Amino acid sequence: MRLTTRGRYAVTAMLDLALHGADGPISLADISQRQEISLSYLEQLFAKLRQNELVSSVRGPGGGYRLARSGESINVAEIIDAVNESIDATSCSGKGNCQSGGVCLTHHLWDDLSQQIHRFLSGISLDSLVHQQEVRLVVLRQAEESEIS
Amino acid sequence: MRLTTRGRYAVTAMLDLALHGADGPISLADISQRQEISLSYLEQLFAKLRQNELVSSVRGPGGGYRLARSGESINVAEIIDAVNESIDATSCSGKGNCQSGGVCLTHHLWDDLSQQIHRFLSGISLDSLVHQQEVRLVVLRQAEESEIS
């Protein structure tokens, strides 16, 4: 199972879109600066997010990305899925052929765990994050930091 | 966050101990054969499990490993912790310094997720696995396989 910088970056960037994308598209350069993520790496992530129709793009000056759907209808699990293959804790990708064609001793456990994680993450929408106290505080700090620089 | 073959092997091997260790220590060679895990790799994992006092060892012929405590009192989370550093989904290892000294936009989310996973896995004891229908079926199959070979 992988839950690594890639998935974290994707969710962070999508949340940035949800927070700042109200009036017009947001450029990756902006996100890169605010969230301190390499621009080129963001481009690779957004290629996948676009393929999965989580964002839409506007090319040319003043262009950028916006959410393809409402922040209410986009959940964290599908963002991670989009860039990260999947959140699956089994060794057999859920196929159940982990040991000599059958399941291994702990297959059921990892399957359970995967479901738990998926249930948890799919219950969290971008909108719900936007309204969290903890998130709002970070947004304020990031706004101050951008004024200074 | 890492939940990979290493943690899975460790839990599988510990469960094997819980299943077969009733009368005397179990050698890693046995576990290696039943669970199809490289012996040398198992030795490395058991070094950590021993350091973390989850198993105790008996050297010499007829020796092997046994659970250091009752299967009821050992849970899956601590096994993974023992071999795997930790099940932590944040990028800052929970420290909260993920962005310029403060927390990043999604820190709280990953912290929440880590707690969820930890709560789930620490609620599962080796004993509870031993009594699961899914596990018992695999044990039967593995017993048949060892007769054949």
Next chain:
DNA sequence: TTAAAACCTACTAAATAAGTATGTTATTTA
């Protein structure tokens, strides 16, 4: 026409995981 931005592809470096190899040491048993 220029600049801004998406879009695309290939490459590199670093980290980690997984596995292999080669021993040494302790202890039981014949």
Next chain:
DNA sequence: TAAATAACATACTTATTTAGTAGGTTTTAA
């Protein structure tokens, strides 16, 4: 007492993945 067994220890190799870099092209607004 010798041989076999199994833990214990360490170093090395290989493969994979991640994270990031580099160097472009295409589109489009100003």
